[in-house]
Amino acid sequence: MKISFKTVIECPDCGHKSEELMDVQEVVSCYRCRSCDSLLVTPAGECCIYCAFGDEKCPSCQVKLSTVPENITKQ
Ligand SMILES: [Zn+2]
Numbered sequence: 483m484k485i486s487f488k489t490v491i492e493c494p495d496c497g498h499k500s501e502e503l504m505d506v507q508e509v510v511s512c513y514r515c516r517s518c519d520s521l522l523v524t525p526a527g528e529c530c531i532y533c534a535f536g537d538e539k540c541p542s543c544q545v546k547l548s549t550v551p552e553n554i555t556k557q
Pocket residue numbers: 493494495496497498515516517518519520
């Protein structure tokens with residue numbers, strides 16, 4: 483099982499992409515864009531900022547998803 487703690491959040495307002503380290507201690511529900519200073523909040527129905535705007539699901543969602551077997555990342 484491989485869990486990624488890094489994600490790239492893309493700002494829906496300006497399109498700026500920023501690599502972030504995901505917080506595993508708490509659910510992150512808001513994020514301020516480093517470029518345009520726009521405050522992103524988690525849309526209704528989404529788990530957290532990372533799941534909504536990031537290119538990776540948050541670690542807790544990755545754990546849930548990894549119950550599906552996958553052997554792609556074996557080195
Ligand atoms: Zn922005």
